[in-house]
Amino acid sequence: MKDIMNPTQNSEEENKLTIERRKKLDYIRKNSIVNGHPNDFRRDSFASDLKIKFSKKTKEELEELNHRVAIAGRIMAKRGPFLVIREMSDDIQVYTTKSIQKKLKKKYQNLDIGDIIGIKGVLNKSRRGDLYVSVENCFLLTKSLRPLPEKFYGLTDQETRYRQRYVDLIINKNSRRTFRIRSKLIAAIRSFMLSKDYIEVETPTMQVVPGGATARPFTTHHNALNMDMYLRIAPELYLKRLVVGGFERVFEIGRNFRNEGLSPYHNPEFTMIEFYQAYSDYKDLMLLTENMLSSIAIQVLGSTSIRYGTTTIELGGTYAQMSMFEAIKLYNQDHIEIQNLVRKDLQNHKLMISIAKLVCLHTEEQWTCGQILEKIFSETTESQLIQPTFITNYPAEISPLARKNDKDSFFSDRFELFIGGYEIANGFSELNDAEDQDLRFKKQHLDKQNTESNETINCYDKDYITALEYGLPPTAGQGIGIDRLTMLFTNTKTIRDVILFPSMRAVTKA
Template sequence: MTDQTQAQTAQDENQLITQRLEKLQAIKDSGKNPYPNTFRPKNYCGDLQKTFENQSKAEIEAGEKVQVSVAGRVMLNRGSFIVIQDMTGRIQLYVDRKNLPSETLDTIKSLDLGDIVAVNGYIGRSGKGDLYVHIEDFELLTKSLRPLPDKFHGLADTEARYRNRHVDLIMNEESRRTFTIRSQVIAGIRKFMLNERFMEVETPMMHPIPGGAVARPFITHHNALDMELYLRIAPELYLKRLVVGGFERVFEINRSFRNEGVSARHNPEFTMIEFYQAYADYKDLMDLTERLFNELATDILGTTELSYQGESISLKAPFARVPMTKAIEMYAENFDMAKIADRDYLADYVKNVLHQEVKDIFGVGKLQTIIFEETAEHKLRQPTFITEYPAETSPLARRNDENPEITDRFELFIGGREMANGFSELNDPIDQAERFRQQVAEKDAGDDEAMHFDADFIEALEYGLPPTAGTGIGIDRLVMLLSDSASIRDVILFPHMRRKD
């Protein structure tokens, strides 16, 4: 849009706002309240559409009048018919010009798109087959002062949709569907976990030491205590302390914060669920995660066969389970698997084939992880659990009994994106302390995302953490999948944006 077009659009909008302000003043001058709070609707538009969907015009007219009471925003004005919209859908209102009082007709005539109105009347069906409410009583509840976007295009500008989510929700049925699915996902997760005898808990959002994940934190300052605090990057270490305390199955649907890049898959503030189960291992939680995804898709969408951005994806269990080194063998081009444990070869491949930075502190496990992330992740389209992560890149996971260089850990990938991360928990306090020291060494070497040493957590482990497994699932990405949304900003009501200036 050119500067001249933008200026003309702003001028036109200002003229419309001026006209609406004049109407508002006229209502006030007549002694009426343009913003009354006296009406309580007894019916919803979508519910009425569903109730009468199988009744013809003749059948409706043959029975007794069905009295209803609705409220909603004016979306279309077709003269004799007005279309309103509430949280469940739309319905038409029939303006009976022969029988309505002149005062009511004047109010209806002065309506603007976006005004919120209340109606008492009875159900009818038009000759074209559209359900409507025959107006008997009519009231203006809210005068809208800003014009809605063009009804055919809505908010065509994607950035405008994110910055003005309230307008996007008014105009865009697909956006309303997406956030309805989001609400259903969160409710469904909570129901599933409670049915599995997990207890929902809440843990701090401000931490003295950032932990529970490898990420860069946001830093804040507590004035009264005169200390630095970190917005949580994960609730993991607190949840495991609860398992130490005897709450053997816990979960938290939490907001976490990571001071990292913004992209179609990343938002600095995001929602996830973490859950921990005593007397279980990572294989048990792979099974549980499969059941959770299957149940959510079935309950919300009615099927486990999805279409995501034109690609068919099946959430029917069982999901594939592939060791990380096997995924490298499958997807890394011109890679010599005979040298999968040769640090010099791995470093050369990362540096010269993948063109990624290699630091002296990077061991075999770190280099293998980089190769997997760069060559295989985006190719994992169908649900796939990647297992056997290196201990070097899994500082909180339990070492495998047969091979201490790897851990009993999984990550779930769908559509080329990580959806979940889980593992058998490391409950050896001595091993955990050594892993923390390794993370501190990496931080000292310049890795801003490496973990701190958390002495309080080590002390908790010394009281004894039972054999435990835990998993974290990104709810935003899960909603993207189930709602067929391309960007994480499409599933977050108010995503973070750069300032306009």
Template sequence: MDDLTDQQQQRIKKLDTLRELGVQPYGTRFDATDRAGQLIRLHGEKSKEVLEREQLRCRFAGRIVALRRFGKAAFAVLQDGADRLQVYLKKDLLGEQGYRVCEMLDLGDWIGVSGQLFRTKTDEFTVEVRELTFLSKALRPLPEKWHGLTDVETRYRQRYVDLIANPSVHEIFATRSRIIAGVRAFLIEKGFLEVETPMMQPIPGGATARPFVTHHNALGMDLYLRVAPELYLKRLIVGGFPRVFEINRNFRNEGISTIHNPEFTMLEFYVAYADYTDLIGLTEELIARLGKEIFGTTTIEYQGQQIHLAPPWRRWSYRQAILEVNGLDSSVLSDRTAAMKAAARLKVEVEKNADLVTILNEIFEETVEPKLVQPTVITDYPIEISPLARRKDSDPSLTDRFELYIAGREIANAFSELNDPLDQRKRFEAQVAQREAGDEEAHYMDEDFLRALEHGMPPTAGEGIGIDRLVMLFTNQASIRDVILFPQLRPEK
């Protein structure tokens, strides 16, 4: 008890008082036939006279987020989800026992009420409580200045407090749910089968990323939390499923930033007998439809900028974007020295020993990506940074791949899948060499996946869309932590 604050000690004493009154401070069930938001939508605009005439009864529950006492009455505001509704607690209506319970109430407590809708003298839409049910006692008071809580550390670490203090946060996660439901419905409508693939894998693959490692005691083997489901989804294409998708978590053991969380949600889908150009149109249709379903329009605002989602979107080749954005001569595409000079002039930091492809990619990420505000499809990526994509027939140094950028961020990555097992083996071998040279994000050799390809995979197009970044876009949030309920954080000090 010595470690408890005065407020906590007072609240614990109230627990004892409630039990003495025969009240269970941690109740079981309450039949809430109404919701605060529903009551406000249906009756919140009705006048005092109409409410008196209709004598509408209601029964709902919520957390106390405001409490004012005076004499033998009190006003409390209950938060039910994202909505708040005032209730009037009067001794004359509750009776002696009921009002004794009312006197034990604190901010943060959960109660259920039954009563009649009316308007106060100040015209506040309110429930006049006839019956009070105690549901749960909050022993810990809400943090100081919790109203409109803005401290990001507290908001992310104690999301439960954030949801209490900022009802608008509820809407972000409700929108997230609608986005995922919309994506799922769209793909099922297009004939895709939703599947689940392993979260723990003996060989991590499908993306250049450092994996998390765990250990299976019974099997005596290390396993890896998946960095991507790609190689398993392609195994299903080999097995004969023509259209598959998965919405699930990926895990990458890398830095944390406003656009990166080690645990994140990804959509991946694969279509047999298609190439990457087919997926451009499908992606345009999907994202434009989400805009219409959620906002009723394909024009949205993101961080002060109008984003126009209606197709067709701009197509721009990777190399042309580098040249045109920076006013560079085409010699930088083939001359490492020229590329290094260009990087220095553009103040793009690259390592001394970086190869040409790495230099150009750094220039692209630093100078081109931030300018891709409107939806833009970047195509024709170099083969060196596309180890799983099919070579371009017209130029084998490039791949049949595109990435979608909106608001300066990569939203989707897609390509015609490499289905030549001999070519795939060579690329894995190159990745293994990079890993042995110290690149912890390079691919491992995956003999089972190669064996699957050797059974024959039809021409296939595949795509990954970052759900978290898509939600950031549609909810106008600048940080990925604002769209993940419980983002990864450093240990609490």
């Protein structure tokens, strides 16, 4: 069986078909006053609306009704006198009589699969109960010069699906469903936040100082200002400036950019919602998140129970909560050394290194106890957190913008939400002590100088410190990955399937 999406196997055949179609277009141009691309057809009906309104009527009732429609779409199949037309809402069939077929052959040298046409005709129903439009007039609106993938095999090659998303969307109903759900998901989140008195704002995408997360930024240059700038890795520091300014509840939905690797859960540019709420702490945001996810699940999918892989995930109700340390112990029952750990052991550097080696993890000499703990958690525990679970008590050493816990300064007042085995959200009580934040920024900058040599980027944001000195009220903030949430809502295993145009390696010519 040949691979119909392999360009080396199919180029000759496709070239022949393309040549034939170009000849048809040349014929149409010579016999058309609009150069073969008319723009005066207007539809008045969508397939889904017609099916909702008329599907229950009998063939006899439709014939008596004599309801005329104007529809438009792409030819997806030819079945004798029937054509299957696909438009944004659904597919619908149209019926062409022999007289109409003769006219189409004379005018267009016959229509091809992939052509975009406009149809005027009468709505009818087959003996099998399928709605169709009996064609009175047919107009070729755009000639498709390239053949679509054969219907039986479809577009299955992943690389082609991502590089030519337009073809993927034409062929694959599942892809169209995924991106409709994504759109509805974003709309539902926005509606939820507005209902909670949040203000939607926009902050700079190009920044002089990249901050708000630990990541390598993309670098660009502003010619007019003659200065290097960076695509933002997070909008956090600007959003908190707005809280200082009196916008006590703010959110932004937008793109972030991190110059890092690719994985099923990572893309260099991705979409997040970040929001900040004054006079709140991280526990308030955990409750808000439970309410948000259950609300949007009902709005988008009609239920709080969703299928992910072979598991049913419940987004309603109260989510499980446990500290990072508790989670590590729970999911490493077979390691007696981990079971014997007590809280104070987490600050024993030598012991933590030995625990990491026990679970076959490589550590760097300069790693802190907090970094080692987080690495043990990510490698041994994350993937087992399938039902919604808030993980709390993150080490302060890996949370430079979070408030330290008042009872134990080794930890921060921070949580991450895991669903389906991966992180969905990250939130914490914000650090609003200007002097503490100043010291953390300086330490972070020094650490980068010691580990990254000439790749160091100055992440010390003096203006943000100035903003804190004016006074940031007690505030909690959170980020939720829209792409990963879409993966969950669409039962998808790779982030590339939920981003319309994911980052791809350049195509190299042989």
